Amino acid sequence: MDRMISMSVVKRLPRYFRYLGELSDKGVTRVSSKDLSRLMDITASQIRQDLNNFGCFGQQGYGYNVEMLKDELAKILGLTRVYKLVIIGAGNLGQALVSYSRFAKRGFEFIGMFDIAPELIGREISGLTIMHINGLKAFLNEKKPDIAVFCLPGESVRDVLDIVIESGVEGIWTFSHLDLKNMGGVKVQSVHLTDSLMTLSYMLNEEKS
């Protein structure tokens, strides 16, 4: 696989995968880049270019085979395995994530949930009991989760970062406003909520200027 795929292409792949899943659920077996373009609001040439990156070529006059393309994207996105996730920070956001059923459908399975607040420890959320952060290191060593999810206020991330990195997780999914770089082979993906909201305010402002 070409390793030089740009992140902007990569970030569109989950969306392709979602739309193909919906088509497949509806019993659609093939789709042209033109139809996909209309559905997804991306130009057909962009779609062809994106998918060509991964050797997914549509056939002239036929288009794409929905099931095959979906399976191929699942492989590319690493969705053919199960990931074990541990949540660090069991406040409202952490609780929202473990309660969200769409993750399990994609193979993302929450196996533990940690916090420091006494009133949260021992509470059960979606079948998981919130544990005290003191037990995090032992848990990581024993259960070997693949992904750590940071739902902590900004600076607190620093307190657990070393333990998490050393435990050998493959990836970190973080909601902290702190930018974490890929460290020691651990990949980082951030959700910046404030940035997203500022992008919206840009759009509202642009309209008027």
Added chain:
Amino acid sequence: MDRMISMSVVKRLPRYFRYLGELSDKGVTRVSSKDLSRLMDITASQIRQDLNNFGCFGQQGYGYNVEMLKDELAKILGLTRVYKLVIIGAGNLGQALVSYSRFAKRGFEFIGMFDIAPELIGREISGLTIMHINGLKAFLNEKKPDIAVFCLPGESVRDVLDIVIESGVEGIWTFSHLDLKNMGGVKVQSVHLTDSLMTLSYMLNEEKS
């Protein structure tokens, strides 16, 4: 202002704004594109190119004036006014958002919170009392929020979409997996949590392939 700024540039602006805010908090008065590059892990030429789009030119041998650039970005991002936000869906995610203090700091103010679940109605979260969705229309007409925030399970969005669009909000910030397009002049910004997680699993898989 040039209206053809690409969304990939726009999406980097909040990050510039954040870093400049941190520099300003530390008392730094000027910064070169080179230093900013090191901090933000973006090439210096990308930074110059991005900011030139908005007429923010650094001076040769001086760099950027931190305070001036930050103020300019605040204007571009529409952060010089206050936005009133209404949350639709007061589950864990909605509760997490209203409790997150960083939004208020940027001028995003939550003024109402709605749900349909009887056990949630009347509960107070961060000073807001959760109201029944039946009262949404009257609330929108009276309080005229600028932004509606959708924290609802996918399909339920359709039940409130028309009311929200008709009420005259400027923007929708949505966490639903349903892709909403800009409609009737209303701008839409989505946070796709599953897509973000799939991007991470791509990165984990790419490493190994």
